[in-house]
Amino acid sequence: MEAKAKSGATAPKAASKDGAPEADADTAAAGDEAAASGTDSLEHLKPFLFAGAIIAAGAILLGALLLARRN
Secondary structure, eight states, X not given: OHHHHHHHHHHHXXXXXXXXXXXXXXXXXXXXXXXXXXXXXXXXXXXXXXXXXXXXHHXXXXXXXHHHHXX
16 A cells, blocks of 8 residues: 555656646736736726716716705
């Protein structure tokens, strides 16, 4: 059993050395995908941002009109 444990302990080290470039490529691909998904989410939020800006502008105009009528 000790022989298996020793050989098993060295095998992951060798695999991690061989897998290191792949891990870097996977990390880079995940970063690119995260950047793309961030852009996609902004595209999905644009209608809500525009609607919020229109509502805010309307509230400011309404407030200005109410203040003008009061004075």
